[in-house]
Amino acid sequence: GIKKGLIYLKGGEDRNIYDADTEHLFRQESYFNWTFGVREAGWFGAIDIETGKSTLFMPRLPQAYAVWMGSIRPPSHFLEKYGTDCVMFVDEIKNFIAENKETIYTLNGLNYDSKLQSVCEATEHLGDKTVNNEALHPIITECRVFKTETESKVLREVCRVSSDAHKAAMKACKPEMMEYQLESTLLHHVYFHGQNRLPAYGTIIGSGPNAAVLHYGHAGAPNDRQMQDGDMVLIDFGGDYNGYAADITTTFPVNGKFAEKQKTIYNIVLNTFNTVKAAMKPGVSYVEVHRLALRTHLEGLVKAGLLRGDVDEMMDVKLGAVFQPHGLGHFIGLNVHDVGAGPRNAEFPTLRCPRVLEKGMYLTAEPGMYFINPLLDAALANPEQAKFMNTDLIESYRGFGGVRLEDEIMIVEGGIESYTDVPRTVEEIEAFMA
Amino acid sequence: GIKKGLIYLKGGEDRNIYDADTEHLFRQESYFNWTFGVREAGWFGAIDIETGKSTLFMPRLPQAYAVWMGSIRPPSHFLEKYGTDCVMFVDEIKNFIAENKETIYTLNGLNYDSKLQSVCEATEHLGDKTVNNEALHPIITECRVFKTETESKVLREVCRVSSDAHKAAMKACKPEMMEYQLESTLLHHVYFHGQNRLPAYGTIIGSGPNAAVLHYGHAGAPNDRQMQDGDMVLIDFGGDYNGYAADITTTFPVNGKFAEKQKTIYNIVLNTFNTVKAAMKPGVSYVEVHRLALRTHLEGLVKAGLLRGDVDEMMDVKLGAVFQPHGLGHFIGLNVHDVGAGPRNAEFPTLRCPRVLEKGMYLTAEPGMYFINPLLDAALANPEQAKFMNTDLIESYRGFGGVRLEDEIMIVEGGIESYTDVPRTVEEIEAFMA
Numbered sequence: 001g002i003k004k005g006l007i008y009l010k011g012g013e014d015r016n017i018y019d020a021d022t023e024h025l026f027r028q029e030s031y032f033n034w035t036f037g038v039r040e041a042g043w044f045g046a047i048d049i050e051t052g053k054s055t056l057f058m059p060r061l062p063q064a065y066a067v068w069m070g071s072i073r074p075p076s077h078f079l080e081k082y083g084t085d086c087v088m089f090v091d092e093i094k095n096f097i098a099e100n101k102e103t104i105y106t107l108n109g110l111n112y113d114s115k116l117q118s119v120c121e122a123t124e125h126l127g128d129k130t131v132n133n134e135a136l137h138p139i140i141t142e143c144r145v146f147k148t149e150t151e152s153k154v155l156r157e158v159c160r161v162s163s164d165a166h167k168a169a170m171k172a173c174k175p176e177m178m179e180y181q182l183e184s185t186l187l188h189h190v191y192f193h194g195q196n197r198l199p200a201y202g203t204i205i206g207s208g209p210n211a212a213v214l215h216y217g218h219a220g221a222p223n224d225r226q227m228q229d230g231d232m233v234l235i236d237f238g239g240d241y242n243g244y245a246a247d248i249t250t251t252f253p254v255n256g257k258f259a260e261k262q263k264t265i266y267n268i269v270l271n272t273f274n275t276v277k278a279a280m281k282p283g284v285s286y287v288e289v290h291r292l293a294l295r296t297h298l299e300g301l302v303k304a305g306l307l308r309g310d311v312d313e314m315m316d317v318k319l320g321a322v323f324q325p326h327g328l329g330h331f332i333g334l335n336v337h338d339v340g341a342g343p344r345n346a347e348f349p350t351l352r353c354p355r356v357l358e359k360g361m362y363l364t365a366e367p368g369m370y371f372i373n374p375l376l377d378a379a380l381a382n383p384e385q386a387k388f389m390n391t392d393l394i395e396s397y398r399g400f401g402g403v404r405l406e407d408e409i410m411i412v413e414g415g416i417e418s419y420t421d422v423p424r425t426v427e428e429i430e431a432f433m434a
Numbered sequence: 435g436i437k438k439g440l441i442y443l444k445g446g447e448d449r450n451i452y453d454a455d456t457e458h459l460f461r462q463e464s465y466f467n468w469t470f471g472v473r474e475a476g477w478f479g480a481i482d483i484e485t486g487k488s489t490l491f492m493p494r495l496p497q498a499y500a501v502w503m504g505s506i507r508p509p510s511h512f513l514e515k516y517g518t519d520c521v522m523f524v525d526e527i528k529n530f531i532a533e534n535k536e537t538i539y540t541l542n543g544l545n546y547d548s549k550l551q552s553v554c555e556a557t558e559h560l561g562d563k564t565v566n567n568e569a570l571h572p573i574i575t576e577c578r579v580f581k582t583e584t585e586s587k588v589l590r591e592v593c594r595v596s597s598d599a600h601k602a603a604m605k606a607c608k609p610e611m612m613e614y615q616l617e618s619t620l621l622h623h624v625y626f627h628g629q630n631r632l633p634a635y636g637t638i639i640g641s642g643p644n645a646a647v648l649h650y651g652h653a654g655a656p657n658d659r660q661m662q663d664g665d666m667v668l669i670d671f672g673g674d675y676n677g678y679a680a681d682i683t684t685t686f687p688v689n690g691k692f693a694e695k696q697k698t699i700y701n702i703v704l705n706t707f708n709t710v711k712a713a714m715k716p717g718v719s720y721v722e723v724h725r726l727a728l729r730t731h732l733e734g735l736v737k738a739g740l741l742r743g744d745v746d747e748m749m750d751v752k753l754g755a756v757f758q759p760h761g762l763g764h765f766i767g768l769n770v771h772d773v774g775a776g777p778r779n780a781e782f783p784t785l786r787c788p789r790v791l792e793k794g795m796y797l798t799a800e801p802g803m804y805f806i807n808p809l810l811d812a813a814l815a816n817p818e819q820a821k822f823m824n825t826d827l828i829e830s831y832r833g834f835g836g837v838r839l840e841d842e843i844m845i846v847e848g849g850i851e852s853y854t855d856v857p858r859t860v861e862e863i864e865a866f867m868a
């Protein structure tokens with residue numbers, strides 16, 4: 001391992017909204033947050049590898065700050081708040097770096113989900129020092145995969161409040177409401193109860209056919225449909241607490257009572273959900289759990305009459321991905337799609353987390369089943385897949401939307417612990433919404 | 435004027451949050467929104483100056499979009515939605531520009547509030563064409579200053595719902611609530627009632643002494659104080675509707691009943707508020723209205739015994755800026771600090787809008803009075819200012835916080851029309867909160 005050197009990181013900066021004098025709400029960059037926990041913009045930080053001594057560098061604020069932004073707090077305030085060994089000013093970094101005699105390790109690397117390079121790399125003030133920008137990224141990334149006791153407390157808390165937000169939406173939901181009114185209800189719940197102003201990711205409130213639009217809720221489809229009596233609604237929402245994400249999906253009938261077809265698909269997904277959770281434990285590859293989800297889905301569809309034939313043969317022609325095109329789950333932590341999952345698996349390229357499960361990993365399990373027109377069209381046009389499909393019955397599900405159930409799960413000794421707590425069975429949901 | 439040529443603009447793009455695969459909620463760039471009204475990211479637009487013919491260029495979406503993001507809508511859909519003469523694809527711009535024979539006008543210029551350059555300048559695909567990047571910016575900017583009938587309808591609507599949000603906060607407010615719980619109440623109100631997910635700017639909920647921190651509510655001071663019985667709270671909040679901003683400030687007692695000192699300062703500010711609104715009309719310089727505000731403030735402070743002496747002499751030594759360091763108001767429209775106000779006035783550099791008022795201008799009037807320690811200290815240490823100050827009485831107001839009242843105002847024939855509708859007098863507020 002590396003025994004000497006200086007880790008040198010750059011925190012997030014404020015970003016204006018275009019050329020206006022308004023700014024995006026500040027969110028600390030995740031690697032910097034993980035390392036130092038600093039809430040403010042424009043900081044740097046360093047850690048001496050040999051001694052473990054940590055130093056933060058804060059911006060030196062102008063006197064006008066005291067009039068417009070509030071009291072100017074001294075380094076001693078932040079020393080107390082962030083618990084590093086030392087707090088200095090950003091304008092002192094140059095000398096600090098100049099005095100350092102060892103290699104400087106900066107953070108440069110790829111995010112496999114966004115395909116973007118790290119933005120936490122500090123390139124300022126390095127002068128002619130020896131810099132290594134490759135060694136650090138994989139090490140911190142792997143550290144972030146395994147959650148500490150303190151992190152797990154925060155994750156429990158964000159998951160608890162977001163579970164309650166889903167329950168508040170179930171209670172508030174009724175026909176003729178707009179999808180965004182449920183989103184507003186969820187956002188209000190988490191912020192009112194002390195979590196972040198911004199959720200962990202773009203909220204999906206897909207009612208009726210919109211439940212089959214996997215990333216519904218973006219600017220071009222902003223949760224603006226009026227929910228109808230007889231629809232189901234799929235809510236994929238999670239709050240943010242100290243930078244840690246929640247990510248929970250519920251699906252339920254807008255009017256509180258499942259129709260027969262809804263019950264059929266819902267119970268297939270619920271059975272898959274319970275099956276994969278029972279299979280998750282240290283030593284099991286998540287690729288195999290994903291495979292199990294697809295197989296259990298197909299068995300459910302056979303039992304319900306939508307498919308007929310041999311499930312092994314269906315697996316060979318990838319029929320599962322017609323009904324669940326996305327992966328079973330992903331790491332979660334400071335990012336909703338957390339780092340450390342590595343490159344994708346060639347067999348299941350949409351599975352974000354193709355790793356063997358280990359104790360302390362924290363991830364989602366989110367089986368879903370959807371009736372997506374272009375995927376159904378392609379499957380029905382492909383004789384290898386179409387031969388298993390009960391066309392008449394499947395056609396009757398066009399426009400049905402879909403069902404997804406998503407928990408957040410800690411891998412523990414011998415199994416899992418789910419931090420999510422929402423009504424899940426048909427009976428529980430109907431009773432809760434009654 | 436310019437008779438021929440092609441106006442060529444670039445719309446806003448999606449922005450990732452650092453290197454993560456989450457994005458900032460998309461908000462269209464204001465110049466592009468004003469010109470074309472497009473809600474989606476990644477568009478371009480052009481207008482032929484001679485014929486007025488308008489063309490939009492939309493991204494060509496991959497087939498996977500239909501699975502993940504929703505139906506791929508054809509140009510005809512957006513032709514209907516946005517009412518331009520033509521909708522083409524972004525990959526067709528290159529030929530479109532190559533066929534153009536006239537000068538191409540792109541948008542480059544300074545935002546006086548942020549000091550940033552325009553980001554709506556389209557530099558792609560220009561090849562060796564003649565480009566003018568200077569003429570367009572001042573022309574569109576001045577067009578944006580004068581609101582059309584349609585714009586005024588939208589501004590009325592965003593202001594109406596944001597006024598109601600302030601009223602909802604007044605009704606919800608009680609001692610021991612957290613400041614952010616009022617913010618959450620306001621945000622929920624506007625989004626639940628069909629406006630944008632994001633407010634027009636960072637919400638300020640300054641209770642007790644925090645009311646004197648002019649830009650309170652940022653990441654370093656995130657509205658996280660518990661409000662106490664006996665505090666006042668200052669709320670500066672506005673929603674966003676179709677990209678148009680609201681900007682309203684109310685100040686009221688957390689427990690619904692004004693204490694005597696609170697009444698004193700509140701009524702000084704209310705009198706200034708009414709005085710400046712009565713003075714605003716076409717032909718009047720807003721610099722003079724700002725001066726009137728400071729003078730009326732000082733007269734009020736003399737009457738209340740906090741100052742003594744000649745108000746003209748106080749104006750000469752700029753005593754008004756000790757109690758109201760900010761300008762009286764600003765243009766508002768697609769930006770909360772809207773464009774077109776031009777460079778600042780040398781006498782009052784914090785006044786954002788040093789222009790002569792004209793019919794169709796839309797701006798805020800927001801007198802405020804604050805007890806800000808570093809400003810009081812500086813004034814008391816300056817004999818030219820200190821001689822007017824009743825030190826004992828002023829000292830008793832340290833920690834008081836402050837009061838600001840802000841309306842949005844349309845300049846009409848002979849006067850103004852306020853679009854804001856919230857309780858304003860002590861009696862109205864106490865009755866409303868009872």
Ligand SMILES: [Mn+2]
Pocket residue numbers: 247330364366406
């Ligand atoms: Mn998820």
Ligand SMILES: [Mn+2]
Pocket residue numbers: 681764798800840
């Ligand atoms: Mn304002």
